[in-house]
Amino acid sequence: xxxxxxxxxxxxxxxxxxxxxxxxxxxxxxxxxxxxxxxxxxxxxxxxxxxxxxxxxxxxxxxxxxxxxxxxxxxxxxxxxxxxxxxxxxxxxxxxxxxxxxxxxxxxxxxxxxxxxxxxxxxxxxxxxxxxxxxxxxxxxxxxxxxxxxxxxxxxxxxxxxxxxxxxxxxxxxxxxxxxxxxxxxxxxxxxxxxxxxxxxxxxxxxxxxxxxxxxxxxxxxxxxxxxxxxxxxxxxxxxxxxxxxxxxx
Ligand SMILES: [Zn+2]
Numbered sequence: 001x002x003x004x005x006x007x008x009x010x011x012x013x014x015x016x017x018x019x020x021x022x023x024x025x026x027x028x029x030x031x032x033x034x035x036x037x038x039x040x041x042x043x044x045x046x047x048x049x050x051x052x053x054x055x056x057x058x059x060x061x062x063x064x065x066x067x068x069x070x071x072x073x074x075x076x077x078x079x080x081x082x083x084x085x086x087x088x089x090x091x092x093x094x095x096x097x098x099x100x101x102x103x104x105x106x107x108x109x110x111x112x113x114x115x116x117x118x119x120x121x122x123x124x125x126x127x128x129x130x131x132x133x134x135x136x137x138x139x140x141x142x143x144x145x146x147x148x149x150x151x152x153x154x155x156x157x158x159x160x161x162x163x164x165x166x167x168x169x170x171x172x173x174x175x176x177x178x179x180x181x182x183x184x185x186x187x188x189x190x191x192x193x194x195x196x197x198x199x200x201x202x203x204x205x206x207x208x209x210x211x212x213x214x215x216x217x218x219x220x221x222x223x224x225x226x227x228x229x230x231x232x233x234x235x236x237x238x239x240x241x242x243x244x245x246x247x248x249x250x
Contacts, residue, residue, distance in 0.1 A: 015065055018085045020078040021222050022122055022142070027082060028065045031090040032249055036062060040249065049170065050154040052245075056083065057145070072146030075125070077222040079145050080244075084223055087248055088114050097243050099229070103236035110229060112242060122221040127180055130215045132208045134184075140215055141180035151177045151194040175209075176201045178216045 017028045036059055043055040057071050060079065063086050064071075071079065087095070093115045098107050122142070130138045141147070152173050157166055176197035182189045189196075201209065225242045 014089075016085070016089050018082065020074070020081055021119055022075040022078040022081075022125060025078075026066075027069065029063045029082070029086055029089075030065060032059065032063055032086060037249055047159070048154050048157050049166070050152055050157060053148070057149075060086065072144065072149060074145050076143045076145055076148065077122075077220055081119075081222040084114060084117075084244065087244075090249060095242070095244070095248075099227075099238065099240055099243075101231040101234060101236055102238050104231060104234040106231065106233045108229075108232055110227070112227065114223075117242075118224040120221045120224055122219075128215050128219060129183075130211050132204065132211065136204075137183040138179060138212060139181040139183065140178045140212070140219065142219055143178055147177055151197075153194075172198060172201050175212055175216055178212075178219075 015028055015030050017026055019026050040055055040059055043052060046052055046055070060083060061069065061071050064082075074082070093113050094111055095114055096109060096111050099110050100107050125142045127142075128140045130140060132138065156169050156173055161169070173194075176194060179192065179197045179200070180190075182192065182200065192200075201212075204212075225244065226239065227242045228237065228239050230237055
């Protein structure tokens with residue numbers, strides 16, 4: 001009979017907690033291990049956005065120690081918040097990333113201290129109603145990860161699509177997924193299929209779509225990822241988002 005290695009009772013002891021800004025739920029988690037990185041690396045050449053996000057779901061779920069944790073129940077901004085907390089405890093609070101200057105296109109390496117990022121608290125988690133012309137009211141929801149899992153499917157991001165097409169599809173899907181109900185003088189449509197919601201998003205005039213986009217943007221919370229820097233070559237003031245996927249755990 002072989003005895004279990006003595007070190008076993010001393011690994012898996014690195015645990016941390018954080019409170020999610022949306023649900024206010026406290027989550028207990030451990031840093032990402034080398035074994036988990038190995039698993040993540042098997043997705044390194046994966047280009048499908050949906051599959052990449054699924055790999056991150058697995059990574060987060062396998063880092064969380066809280067009983068009954070269900071990633072589908074996380075608000076998408078709580079998921080991002082938790083991912084950054086896990087990153088901080090895994091690789092430290094300094095994140096390095098490359099950005100291209102909007103004006104001269106030169107690349108520069110940026111460093112940000114993740115502990116210095118501001119946290120935006122959600123005002124509330126109620127639906128937001130956007131009034132469009134023709135008495136159409138769009139009810140927007142605070143998206144949970146399960147909403148995206150159900151509606152943002154891999155087939156919407158085909159391999160042969162261009163980057164611009166993929167970006168367009170992401171925008172359409174993200175906003176369609178945010179729609180909970182559509183209210184018109186004929187009544188309220190609930191339980192709309194993603195197909196119907198995509199049709200709606202693609203058929204309304206662009207200035208109406210901008211109203212929806214503005215409201216969806218305003219419903220964001222958690223880490224403030226807007227980032228400003230002056231280009232060292234041409235001094236242009238750039239405004240960007242911190243690309244948190246780039247070299248995130250590597
Ligand atoms: Zn520049």
